[in-house]
Amino acid sequence: MIEKMDKLEIRSQEYKLSEATRQEIVELVKKYPSSRSAILPALHIVQAQFGFVPVEPMAELAEMLGILKGDVEQVVTFYRMYNQNPVGKFHVKICDSISCYLRGSDELIQHGLQRLGTRLNEVSGDGQVSISKIECLAACGAAPCLQVNDEYMYNVQPEQLDEILDTLKTAKENPYYIP
Ligand code: FES
Numbered sequence: 001m002i003e004k005m006d007k008l009e010i011r012s013q014e015y016k017l018s019e020a021t022r023q024e025i026v027e028l029v030k031k032y033p034s035s036r037s038a039i040l041p042a043l044h045i046v047q048a049q050f051g052f053v054p055v056e057p058m059a060e061l062a063e064m065l066g067i068l069k070g071d072v073e074q075v076v077t078f079y080r081m082y083n084q085n086p087v088g089k090f091h092v093k094i095c096d097s098i099s100c101y102l103r104g105s106d107e108l109i110q111h112g113l114q115r116l117g118t119r120l121n122e123v124s125g126d127g128q129v130s131i132s133k134i135e136c137l138a139a140c141g142a143a144p145c146l147q148v149n150d151e152y153m154y155n156v157q158p159e160q161l162d163e164i165l166d167t168l169k170t171a172k173e174n175p176y177y178i179p
Contacts, residue, residue, distance in 0.1 A: 099136075101175070
């Protein structure tokens with residue numbers, strides 16, 4: 001029981017907004033006429049801290065924005081750009097909207113999952129890589145496309161995805177990062 005409580009305590013501390021995150025949100029809110037309008041970028045800041053948006057800090061964020069926790073939950077569950085579960089150090093987000101779908105994104109996703117040996121949204125055992133679907137990345141002319149964290153890759157074919165996944169398995173930093 002004590003061990004269980006310790007774990008819960010550690011978990012809730014783990015998912016507390018850091019001072020830096022809180023400060024960044026405070027500065028962000030100043031740019032908006034009403035604090036609730038800042039919810040989308042504020043959630044990106046929260047996601048940048050944890051890699052996803054855990055349930056615990058939603059109440060903290062709601063309080064900062066003067067809205068209900070349910071409002072935050074609705075936004076997080078509506079938009080696929082917010083991860084509701086932990087993701088890999090390198091998160092491969094494959095677009096499955098219409099242009100990418102017509103150019104083979106479904107097959108690409110299945111191919112990638114098979115190569116990685118995971119299911120959709122599941123993190124590889126070493127914590128390095130996860131694959132998710134994402135809505136249109138606004139690069140429809142270069143379908144099918146994906147992002148590795150925030151970096152775009154265009155016209156991705158299965159063989160190229162193999163190379164990307166193999167590279168990410170041993171990478172320390174995002175090899176596709178463009179400053
Ligand atoms: S449909 Fe994939 S980028 Fe638009």
